[in-house]
Amino acid sequence: MSSIAKDRAQASRAYLKAAVADGGGVRTSTSLLLLDTGAAIGFAAGLAGSVVAVPHGVAAMLPWALLAGVSAIARGACAMLAARVGAGGAYRAKTRLRRRIVEAALHRAPGSDATTGTLMSAAVDEVDAIDGYVARFLPARMAASIAPLIVLAATAVASPIAAGILVATFFPFLAAMILAGGAAADASRRQFVALARLSGLFADRIGALPVILAFRAEQREARALGAASEDLARRTMAVLRVAFLSSGALEFFAALSVALVAVYAGFNLLGLLPFPVPETLDLGRAFFVLALAPEFYAPMRRLAAAYHDRQAAETAAERLAEVERAKAAPPPTVPVWSGVAPTIRFNSVSIRYDGQDHAAVSGVSFEACPGMIVALIGPSGSGKSSLLHLLLGLAPLSEGRVRICTPSPLPEREGPGVGRLPHYPSSAAKIGQPTPNPSLSGRGADAVLDLAQIGSIAPIAAWMGQSPLILAGTIGSNIALADPTASAERIAEVARVAGLSPMLLARGGLGAVIDARGSGLSGGERRRIALARALLKPAPVLLLDEPTAHFDADSEARLVEAIARACVGRTTIIATHSARLAAIADVVIDLGERT
Numbered sequence: 259m260s261s262i263a264k265d266r267a268q269a270s271r272a273y274l275k276a277a278v279a280d281g282g283g284v285r286t287s288t289s290l291l292l293l294d295t296g297a298a299i300g301f302a303a304g305l306a307g308s309v310v311a312v313p314h315g316v317a318a319m320l321p322w323a324l325l326a327g328v329s330a331i332a333r334g335a336c337a338m339l340a341a342r343v344g345a346g347g348a349y350r351a352k353t354r355l356r357r358r359i360v361e362a363a364l365h366r367a368p369g370s371d372a373t374t375g376t377l378m379s380a381a382v383d384e385v386d387a388i389d390g391y392v393a394r395f396l397p398a399r400m401a402a403s404i405a406p407l408i409v410l411a412a413t414a415v416a417s418p419i420a421a422g423i424l425v426a427t428f429f430p431f432l433a434a435m436i437l438a439g440g441a442a443a444d445a446s447r448r449q450f451v452a453l454a455r456l457s458g459l460f461a462d463r464i465g466a467l468p469v470i471l472a473f474r475a476e477q478r479e480a481r482a483l484g485a486a487s488e489d490l491a492r493r494t495m496a497v498l499r500v501a502f503l504s505s506g507a508l509e510f511f512a513a514l515s516v517a518l519v520a521v522y523a524g525f526n527l528l529g530l531l532p533f534p535v536p537e538t539l540d541l542g543r544a545f546f547v548l549a550l551a552p553e554f555y556a557p558m559r560r561l562a563a564a565y566h567d568r569q570a571a572e573t574a575a576e577r578l579a580e581v582e583r584a585k586a587a588p589p590p591t592v593p594v595w596s597g598v599a600p601t602i603r604f605n606s607v608s609i610r611y612d613g614q615d616h617a618a619v620s621g622v623s624f625e626a627c628p629g630m631i632v633a634l635i636g637p638s639g640s641g642k643s644s645l646l647h648l649l650l651g652l653a654p655l656s657e658g659r660v661r662i663c664t665p666s667p668l669p670e671r672e673g674p675g676v677g678r679l680p681h682y683p684s685s686a687a688k689i690g691q692p693t694p695n696p697s698l699s700g701r702g703a704d705a706v707l708d709l710a711q712i713g714s715i716a717p718i719a720a721w722m723g724q725s726p727l728i729l730a731g732t733i734g735s736n737i738a739l740a741d742p743t744a745s746a747e748r749i750a751e752v753a754r755v756a757g758l759s760p761m762l763l764a765r766g767g768l769g770a771v772i773d774a775r776g777s778g779l780s781g782g783e784r785r786r787i788a789l790a791r792a793l794l795k796p797a798p799v800l801l802l803d804e805p806t807a808h809f810d811a812d813s814e815a816r817l818v819e820a821i822a823r824a825c826v827g828r829t830t831i832i833a834t835h836s837a838r839l840a841a842i843a844d845v846v847i848d849l850g851e852r853t
């Protein structure tokens with residue numbers, strides 16, 4: 259194994275160790291497997307005692323037969339409980355890990371190139387890959403390091419030479435296992451990478467199905483999926499080849515050791531050994547060591563069966579660690595936001611995405627005050643959305659500063675916090691001048707927060723993005739995502755203000771069910787849902803990205819009026835190509851002039 263592969267394997271093991279740290283389930287499961295070995299010794303002793311007692315009648319046989327029977331039942335119970343406890347431990351470890359992975363996926367650093375498909379594959383398949391590791395491999399590994407010694411000790415008490423035979427067959431077996439294990443690790447890693455690639459590819463292509471159909475790229479995408487699944491099949495066959503080889507070696511040495519013990523015990527019993535030995539076995543001891551010999555390899559068999567689980571888990575751990583590494587660092591300061599509209603000051607702000615030569619935005623300065631609308635205009639690609647994303651922690655700040663000034667004090671505390679924000683009316687008229695925020699009067703001196711310190715203003719911002727999220731459910735529940743506590747009347751009101759009435763009439767109201775693809779909602783209707791969502795959120799900052807795109811002139815005029823009303827008392831920044839919408843802004847920043 260190269261040193262890079264070694265480092266990688268070590269890092270994966272350390273990650274797995276930390277991920278399954280509770281260990282309680284593993285220890286209990288291991289103890290049950292060791293009890294199973296103890297019961298196996300009892301079973302062998304019971305069998306041997308029964309055989310020896312046959313000439314002395316049923317009464318003499320009975321206690322031995324009872325011992326064998328109780329031991330057999332105990333073995334069954336231990337095996338069942340070990341599987342159950344292991345599965346419980348694996349479930350808990352997976353739940354904890356999945357929570358961490360989903361959190362890392364949701365809070366990934368701005369500019370991360372992970373696709374939805376790879377993140378889904380990480381949260382579902384790769385977390386599931388640690389199931390066998392915790393439920394089977396870890397208990398089997400711990401048991402395999404102790405149980406053979408117990409069997410060996412019990413065998414040595416009856417026949418030290420039979421114990422010596424077991425030890426002698428163990429070393430070539432170990433060498434074969436190490437060789438097979440190394441080959442299995444590589445093959446298994448390659449197989450798992452192929453599986454993750456296929457799952458990610460499949461999930462992404464399903465998400466992009468309408469686009470694929472529109473561009474008639476079905477054949478090409480089907481070929482790509484076919485190639486990925488053939489690759490997976492090839493790698494799976496390689497894993498199976500190694501698995502068959504290693505289980506062949508295991509079975510060979512297990513059978514060899516039992517055969518050698520049987521031959522030795524039989525010849526010793528008959529006094530036909532061709533060489534002198536310092537022990538003479540009687541029937542009971544000979545039967546005991548013979549019945550116990552298969553148990554020497556049983557823990558190793560169990561470990562070999564679970565070995566693939568370890569490879570799968572280590573490969574998954576590499577990818578899970580990558581997802582966690584891509585998680586954005588938590589902001590150093592976590593403010594408790596008040597519901598007061600802040601002043602947002604951009605000072606020589608530049609945004610450069612990872613891996614890009616040029617800054618998407620450079621040297622932008624402006625100020626958005628409470629009650630004021632700032633319109634960001636400029637040609638496509640001039641960085642309007644990037645500035646909004648910056649405020650939400652979705653784009654990286656590479657130069658300059660963004661400060662959030664609010665008249666209310668913002669004490670720091672542990673954990674994210676946002677109090678109940680006041681209701682921002684959508685009924686007051688918006689006049690062309692900045693409107694003083696009524697809630698500001700009587701407040702103390704400004705508290706100034708640095709965006710670089712707080713990471714995002716998402717808790718106090720209502721955002722309408724360019725690609726609105728639509729979830730399977732009703733139209734009403736999609737709007738209510740912004741404020742699950744909102745009343746039906748309030749949802750109906752924002753839906754009306756956002757211009758959804760004609761669509762709701764046609765589809766049967768807010769209770770109309772839509773699927774995750776939106777059940778044929780038009781681009782404009784999706785945007786209206788997103789706008790309604792933004793208007794519903796009782797947030798003091800409103801960030802709208804192209805709210806009037808896809809609208810005809812009349813609808814646009816009505817929507818511009820509605821937006822003007824909704825902005826009263828809030829700090830609003832709108833990215834737009836619409837001259838009509840820009841006309842209601844107090845400040846217009848033309849990003850095109852800067853390039």
Ligand SMILES: Nc1ncnc2c1ncn2[C@@H]1O[C@H](COP(=O)(O)OP(=O)(O)OP(=O)(O)O)[C@@H](O)[C@H]1O
Nearest residue numbers: 369611614618637638639640641642643644645833
């Ligand atoms: N995540 C990203 N990674 C790399 N580059 C990005 C990313 N997001 C945006 N960009 C680039 O940054 C530049 C500005 O993009 P942005 O979406 O901010 O422009 P825009 O003015 O909003 O465009 P439009 O009017 O078309 O919406 C573009 O060149 C874009 O390709």
